[in-house]
Amino acid sequence: MLKKILLTVLMLAPALALAEEAPPTIENNAAAIALVQDHANYLWTLIAAALVFFMQAGFAMVESGFSRAKSAVNIMMKNLMDFSMGTLFFWAIGFGLMFGTSSTGWFGTTDFFLSGWTPDGDPWVLAFWMFQCVFAATAATIVSGAVAERVKFSGYLIYSAVVCAFIYPVFGSWAWGSLLNGSGWLEGLGFIDFAGSTVVHSVGGWAALAGAIVLGPRLGKYGPQGEVRAIPGHNIPMAAIGVFILWLGWFGFNPGSTTTADKSIAMIFVNTNLSAAAGAVAAMFTSWLIFKKPDIGMSLNGALAGLVGITAGCANVSPSSSLIIGLISGVLVVLSVMAIDRVHIDDPVGAISVHGVCGAWGTLAAGLFNMGGVTAKIITTQLIGIGAAFFWSFGCAYLLFKVIHLTMGLRISEEEELIGVDIAEHGAHAYNDFVTK
Amino acid sequence: MKKIEAIIKPFKLDTLKEALQTIGVTGMTVSEIKGFGRQKGHTEIYRGAEYHVDFIPKVKVELVINSNMLEQTIATIMAATRTGKIGDGKIFVMPVDSVTRIRTGEKDEDAI
Numbered sequence: 045m046l047k048k049i050l051l052t053v054l055m056l057a058p059a060l061a062l063a064e065e066a067p068p069t070i071e072n073n074a075a076a077i078a079l080v081q082d083h084a085n086y087l088w089t090l091i092a093a094a095l096v097f098f099m100q101a102g103f104a105m106v107e108s109g110f111s112r113a114k115s116a117v118n119i120m121m122k123n124l125m126d127f128s129m130g131t132l133f134f135w136a137i138g139f140g141l142m143f144g145t146s147s148t149g150w151f152g153t154t155d156f157f158l159s160g161w162t163p164d165g166d167p168w169v170l171a172f173w174m175f176q177c178v179f180a181a182t183a184a185t186i187v188s189g190a191v192a193e194r195v196k197f198s199g200y201l202i203y204s205a206v207v208c209a210f211i212y213p214v215f216g217s218w219a220w221g222s223l224l225n226g227s228g229w230l231e232g233l234g235f236i237d238f239a240g241s242t243v244v245h246s247v248g249g250w251a252a253l254a255g256a257i258v259l260g261p262r263l264g265k266y267g268p269q270g271e272v273r274a275i276p277g278h279n280i281p282m283a284a285i286g287v288f289i290l291w292l293g294w295f296g297f298n299p300g301s302t303t304t305a306d307k308s309i310a311m312i313f314v315n316t317n318l319s320a321a322a323g324a325v326a327a328m329f330t331s332w333l334i335f336k337k338p339d340i341g342m343s344l345n346g347a348l349a350g351l352v353g354i355t356a357g358c359a360n361v362s363p364s365s366s367l368i369i370g371l372i373s374g375v376l377v378v379l380s381v382m383a384i385d386r387v388h389i390d391d392p393v394g395a396i397s398v399h400g401v402c403g404a405w406g407t408l409a410a411g412l413f414n415m416g417g418v419t420a421k422i423i424t425t426q427l428i429g430i431g432a433a434f435f436w437s438f439g440c441a442y443l444l445f446k447v448i449h450l451t452m453g454l455r456i457s458e459e460e461e462l463i464g465v466d467i468a469e470h471g472a473h474a475y476n477d478f479v480t481k
Numbered sequence: 482m483k484k485i486e487a488i489i490k491p492f493k494l495d496t497l498k499e500a501l502q503t504i505g506v507t508g509m510t511v512s513e514i515k516g517f518g519r520q521k522g523h524t525e526i527y528r529g530a531e532y533h534v535d536f537i538p539k540v541k542v543e544l545v546i547n548s549n550m551l552e553q554t555i556a557t558i559m560a561a562t563r564t565g566k567i568g569d570g571k572i573f574v575m576p577v578d579s580v581t582r583i584r585t586g587e588k589d590e591d592a593i
Binding site for chain 1: 527528
C-alpha cells in the first residue's frame with residue numbers, strides 16, 4: 045500500500061512541477077517546434093535524395109533492356125560512372141557554379157568543394173548538396189541511353205565530367221540559384237520550373253540529341269533506301285522494371301523538391317502519379333492506333349513522358365490539369381520517337397523524346413495550367429526558359445562531343461561495334477555462356 | 482533400325498513426348514533450334530518499326546526405333562503435333578548402322 049502511494053506521488057511529481065510554469069503554447073514553444081520542423085525537413089530532403097539516387101538503377105535497367113545483350117556491360121559502366129564521376133565534379137565545381145553567390149546572374153562564384161560547410165556550421169548545406177547532387181547525376185545519365193551501343197567509353201567519361209561540372213550547373217544557376225546563395229537571371233523573370241522539366245530533363249535531353257547527332261546511327265539501323273530498321277532491345281521485362289523504379293524515384297524527385305516537410309507534398313505526389321499514369325495510357329492508345337498493337341516500349345516511354353511533363357508544374361497546377369499534361373505527354377512522346385527516327389537520329393531508348401521534348405512541353409504546361417492564372421508574361425518567360433535550355437545545352441554538348449570526336453574519337457570502330465561494345469571496350473560479356481548477337 | 486528427326490513447334494513438345502511414350506518409345510533427344518522453310522519467318526514490331534524474323538524457333542526431337550515401328554511412330558508424331566497451319570514442321574527418317582549402349586556394351590536392338 046505504501047509502495048503504491050509512493051509510486052503515485054512519483055508519477056505526479058513532474059506534472060505538478062510543470063503546472064507551476066506557464067501552460068505550453070505555440071508561442072512559448074516556438075523554438076522547439078521550429079527544431080522539429082527543421083529535423084523533418086532534413087529527413088524528408090534526404091529520403092527524397094535516396095529515392096532520386098535509386099533512379100540511377102531505373103535508368104540502367106531501361107537503357108540496357110532497350111539495347112542489345114552485347115552492350116549491357118557498357119551501359120552498366122556508363123550508369124555507374126556518370127553518377128560517380130558526376131558526384132566528384134559536382135562537388136568540386138558544379139555546386140559552386142550553380143548555387144554560389146552570383147553577382148551577374150549567369151553563374152555562381154563561391155561554394156566550390158563544398159566550402160560552404162564548416163564542422164561547427166549549419167549542416168543544411170550538406171542535405172541540400174546531397175539532394176542537388178543526385179539531380180545533377182540524373183541530368184548526366186539521360187544521355188547514356190541515346191548514345192548507347194556505339195560511344196567510346198573514354199569519351200563518355202569526359203562528357204559525364206563536363207556536364208556535371210559545367211553544362212548542367214550553369215543552366216541550373218539561371219533557374220534555381222537562389223535556392224541557396226545564388227541568383228539567376230531566369231528565375232528573376234519569374235520562370236516556373238519546380239522540379240526540373242527544363243533544368244534537369246530538357247538539359248539532359250538536348251545534350252542527348254547532340255550526342256546522337258555527332259555519333260550517327262548504329263550500324264544497320266537504317267537501310268540503304270533510308271528505311272527504319274528495328275534493333276530490338278534484349279530484355280523488355282528489365283526495361284519495364286526500370287520504368288517502375290524511375291516512377292518510384294520520381295516520388296522523391298518532385299515532392300522532394302520542396303526540401304520542406306509540409307503539407308504541400310501531398311498534391312505534388314498526386315500530380316506526379318496522375319501525370320505518369322495518363323502518359324502511359326495515352327502512349328498505349330496512340331501506339332495501338334498507329335501500329336495496330338499496344339506497344340510495350342512506347343507505353344513505358346509514355347509513363348516516363350508523363351513524369352517528365354509534370355516535373356515543372358507539379359507544385360502549381362491542379363490534379364486534373366496534371367492528368368491533361370500527362371495525356372498530352374503520352375501522345376507527344378510516341379509521335380516524337382517516330383519523327384526522330386524518320387530524320388535518322390538513332391536514339392535507342394527514346395531519351396530525346398522523353399526528356400527533351402516532353403521536358404519542353406511540361407515547362408510550357410506549367411505556365412498554361414498555372415493555378416494562379418496565366419498571363420502572356422508567364423508564357424513568354426516559360427518560352428524563354430525552354431529556348432535558353434535548348435541553345436545552352438544543345439550548343440555546349442554539341443561542341444563538347446565534336447571536340448571529343450575530333451581529338452580522341454567519340455565512336456568505336458565498325459569492327460568493334462559488330463563484336464559489341466562490351467567486348468571491345470571492357471573485354472567482358474554481360475551474359476557469359478550465352479550467345480549474343 | 483531407323484533414326485527419326487522431327488522438327489516441330491515448340492509448344493507441341495510435351496504432347497509429343499507423352500504420345501511417344503504411350504506407343505513404347507523409351508528415349509529421345511531434344512534440342513532448341515531455329516530455321517525457316519515455307520513459313521519464311523514472320524514480322525514483329527519493335528517501337529513502331531516492323532522487322533522480319535527469318536529464323537523461327539523450333540524444337541528438334543531425335544529418336545532411334547526398330548524399323549517395324551516406323552509407320553506407327555510417324556503417324557503418332559503427326560497426330561500429336563499437327564495444327565494444320567503453316568510451320569508445323571517436318572519428319573526426317575534415316576537408316577542407322579549400329580547402336581551401342583555405353584554402360585553395358587549392348588548392341589543394336591538391345592541398346593535402343
